[in-house]
Amino acid sequence: MTKSIIWFRNDLRIKDNPALHDAVKNGEILAIYIYDSNESIGQASKYWLHNSLKSLNKDLNNKLNVYSGKPLQILNKLIKKFDITNIYWNRCYDPYSIKRDSEIKTKIKKQEIEIKSYNGSLLFEPWEIKKGNNDFYKIFTPFYKSCITNILQPNPPIKNKTPKKYINDKNSLNIDDLKLLPKKDWYKKFDKIWNISEKSAHKKLDSFIKNKLSNYKNGRDFPALNNVSELSPYLHFGLISPHQVFHKINSLRKSEQTEHFIRELIWREFSYYQLYHQPQIINRNLRPKFNNFKWANSDKLLQSWQQGKTGIPIVDAGMRQLWQTGYMHNRVRMIVGSFLVKNLRLHWKHGAEWFYDKLLDADIASNSASWxxxxxxxxxxxxxxxxxxxxxxxQKFDKDGEYIRKYVPELSKIPNKYLFEPYITPDDILKKCNIKMGETYPMPVVDLKESRKKALDCFKKL
DNA sequence: TGAAATGTTGGGGCG
DNA sequence: ACGCCCCAACATTTC
Incomplete structure (x- = not known):
């Protein structure tokens, strides 16, 4: 008779969960989540985690046991208390988790306990994809080609059985005890926007396929259309697996649209791949040349960016969407990113930190690689x-100003001709629209032309 | 998954 | 009719 721990991490789902699949094969299971306070996770992520745990617990008939502290200690306690024979989990790929998990593996295996880890978060293990000379890929396109032509086609999703025999730990915490919800009620508006459960993840995918996929390739560039899947936060905590997404898309008639969407899935893979092979991606320039770069240093400019008060409407709209919804459209992420790093010349780490804290889909791999x-x-x-x-x-991607007006309502009355650069609006029009530049809406914090030139100068010196 | 500067072309106005 | 100039539109190069 086996007694198995299934240790949930970034795989908070029942279906297509390889670790769970094997754990329930025979014997009893103790389903656990450990909140590891050494792992740094952002505030928005904590909100998502809180709700995901609630939902997973429900799906497990309230049999999820929750702990807070050091995983090794907690696992050891549980092993003794319940005579555990097996431990199952799905792998994480960030340097902290890799180190933690391999330590746990070596130490616990000494006690003759079987530990098995699985791939539950990626289409391909980062060590599987290699160049002919055994080196790892550094450029996306060849990586992508290798992925899609790879003989190692991603496995189809597995069909899980729901666990039947549970072990109950009376000393389990309640999910609320983890105090994951931020103190400020900034997150409360998220409740109206996001449904956080395994079931909702699949609904999201289905409605994306039904309503958005046919215009994905072009539509994805227009923030007001929001013609994107919005699956990123679900994928991060594993409420849905990339296998499930891949196979559903791949089962459709092949088109430019499906190919492009899968390409984006592979971008996610590429981020994990880079993180695995170059973990310094988190906080060091992969091109050391940039170590000598003279970044500007200005809390004031950084704050204007964070708060969406730069005086550049599309930038402010993006930063406010992030604050209000925990999400930002991909096109706008690129615009605000370029603005922070190139026009404000602030270090990308500031951007990475802010995004990591405020995005519901905050993911150390995607975030670091993208910045x-x-x-x-x-x-x-x-x-x-x-x-x-x-x-x-x-002007190109929000030409009717719909997105800007939604998130920068103080500019909503300005005619399109001036919406994108309100500071050149003639005074009489400003007056009609009730706008006082510098008061109701800020003047630009930098001159776009000058700051561009300055950035080019500085970069060129490298 | 850019933008600006520079170069080229060709049509139309005009002497 | 022709050459010249202007300039928009497009192409190429550069950052």
């Missing part, structure tokens, strides 16, 4: 001279 991409400090990244012009970008 290094925007900043040009990554290996396969946007070149230093690619500087987005937020005015042009908003």
């Amino acid at each position: 290094q991409w925007v900043a040009g400090t990554g290996i396969d990244s946007s070149p230093y001279f690619r500087i987005f012009n937020p005015i042009t970008q908003s």
Whole structure:
């Protein structure tokens, strides 16, 4: 008779959960989640985690046991208390978790307990994809090609049985005891926007396929259309697996649209891949040349960016969408990222930190890789001279100003002609629209032309 | 998954 | 009719 621990981590789902699948094969299971306070997770993530745990607990008939503290200690206690024979989990790929998990594995295996780990979060294990010379890929396109032509086609989702025989630990905490919800009620508006459960993740995918996929390739660029899947936060905590997403899309008639969407899934893979092979991606420039770069240093500018008060409407709209919804449209992420790093010349780490704290889909792999991409400090990244012009970008991708008006309502009355650069609006029009530049809406914190030139100068010196 | 500067072309106005 | 100039539209180069 086996007694198994299923240790849930970033795989908070029942279906297509390989660790759970094996854990329930025979014997009893103790389903656990450990809140590891050494692991740094952002405030928005905590909100998502809280709700995901609640939902998972429900799906497990209230049999999820919850702990807070050091995983090794807690596991050891549980092993003794319940005569545990097996432990199952799905892998994490960030350097902290890898170190923690391998330590746990070596120490607990000595006690003749079987530990098995699985791939529950990625289409491909980062060590599976390699160049001919055994080196790892540093450029996306060849990585992508290797993934989609790989003989190692991603496995189809597995069909899980729901656990039948549970072990109950009376000393389990309540999920509320973890105090994951931020003190400020800033997150309360999220409740109206997001349904957080395994079931909702699949609903989201289905409605994306039904309503958005047919115009994904082009539509994904227009923030007001929101023609994107919004699956990122579900994927991060594993409420849905990339296998489930991949196989559902892949079962449809192949088209430009499906291919492009899968390409985006592979971008997610590429971020994990880079993190695995170059964990320094989290806090060091992958191109050391940038170590000598003279970043500007200004709390005032940083704050204007964080608060969405830069005086550049599309940037402010994006930053406010993030604050209000825990999410930001991909196109706008690139615009605000370019603006922070190139126009304000602030270090990409400031951007990464803010996003990591405020995004519901905060993910150390995607976040780090994407900021290094925007900043040009990554290996396969946007070149230093690619500087987005937020005015042009908003004229192209939000030409009716729908997105800007939604998140920057104080500008809603301005005619489109001036919406994208309100500071050039003639006084009489400003007056009609009840706008006082510098009071009801800020003047731009930097001059776009000048700051662009300055950035190019500085980058060139490298 | 850019933008600006620079170069080229070609149509139309005009002497 | 022709050459010249202007300039918009497009293409290429550069950052």
